[in-house]
Amino acid sequence: NAGVTQTPKFRVLKTGQSMTLLCAQDMNHEYMYWYRQDPGMGLRLIHYSVGEGTTAKGEVPDGYNVSRLKKQNFLLGLESAAPSQTSVYFCASSLNNWFTGELFFGEGSRLTVL
């Protein structure tokens, strides 16, 4: 039972570089989310998806793009990384709309932008 798997777990980037974080879930969940966690700020929603082929903006979407080409995968992209994007990124999923309060999280991806 893998649940929600995030890759990579750690990454160091230079300002201006691009990268993609991959989230995969094996629970056949409809909804997927990307959050960032920063000290004193809690978990803030970046983007989310309510089904394959759909995406929507969360609280802090600027500087990020996402894609959900397959139901089990949700990709988070940084086109031109900035130091302000240094954070721990968490992917989460939920079964469907009724269960949107019950999120299953991955173990996080720690990104440092120099």
Added chain:
Amino acid sequence: QQQVKQSPQSLIVQKGGISIINCAYENTAFDYFPWYQQFPGKGPALLIAIRPDVSEKKEGRFTISFNKSAKQFSLHIMDSQPGDSATYFCAARGAQKLVFGQGTRLTINP
């Protein structure tokens, strides 16, 4: 703007004591209020949750108290144990997504 405000940011409690974490919200459209527990190096995990038509929910040593008129809810951990040391997040559900509070780092001293 923070839609869910959580306090305190950090809390130290002696083993066997009661830990209390508070949250407040503004949006009356929120319809589900979960608490998540996070250990270092791990993702948050659902701990306990309550719906706004209930004033209290208890699961073992963990209790949520909910005050709809005041738009506040709190987590009480009875007989706190060192294994409860973690970061706790309150959250509120609205429009297909969860909004989280700022988090509370709880330390239980043995």
